[in-house]
Amino acid sequence: MTRRFISDEEGASGLIEYVTITGILVVLLVITIFVTNAAFMEGPANKLAYHSFVDIGNGLSTRIVDVYMIAPDNGTIATEFDIPDDVAGQDYAVDLDGSGGDQVVMISRGDIRSRIAIAGIGATMGVTGSTTGGGINRIVYNSSGV
Numbered sequence: 001m002t003r004r005f006i007s008d009e010e011g012a013s014g015l016i017e018y019v020t021i022t023g024i025l026v027v028l029l030v031i032t033i034f035v036t037n038a039a040f041m042e043g044p045a046n047k048l049a050y051h052s053f054v055d056i057g058n059g060l061s062t063r064i065v066d067v068y069m070i071a072p073d074n075g076t077i078a079t080e081f082d083i084p085d086d087v088a089g090q091d092y093a094v095d096l097d098g099s100g101g102d103q104v105v106m107i108s109r110g111d112i113r114s115r116i117a118i119a120g121i122g123a124t125m126g127v128t129g130s131t132t133g134g135g136i137n138r139i140v141y142n143s144s145g146v
Contacts, residue, residue: 045088046112052087053107056133057116059083060094060105063139064118064127071141078140085133095130103127 063081071077086092092109096118103118103126118127131137 049088049109049112050114052084053092053112053114054116056083056094057105057107057114061116061118067139067141072143074143076140076142078138080136080138082136083133087133091132093130093132096127098126098128
């Protein structure tokens with residue numbers, strides 16, 4: 001009977017190949033997990049938030065102009081309105097600013113910002129204030145400027 005000797009290298013090379021391929025696949029899986037979150041979740045959520053901010057800013061700008069159009073020459077008018085409590089599951093801030101010459105509604109959360117011009121009233125009246133999406137919001141016009 002003939003004896004055949006098997007080299008230890010044959011068993012080790014299969015194990016090394018298995019460990020190497022498994023390690024590479026694990027690294028690729030970890031990279032895919034991080035890229036998937038940014039590409040498929042954060043990107044679309046940020047785009048949705050920006051477009052929602054533009055819609056909210058346009059609605060708020062329209063409400064401000066409407067109040068200005070019916071505002072009395074001598075007196076006060078106030079209106080209440082509701083904007084979404086959150087956008088894409090997160091809070092946001094609304095600021096009205098006229099310091100740069102243009103009256104704008106700025107809606108922001110983190111690094112996502114939307115600036116909407118308040119059309120038609122920037123030269124005649126100053127608009128200031130800030131709010132958030134939670135609860136009922138108010139626009140108040142007072143002819144005395146207070």
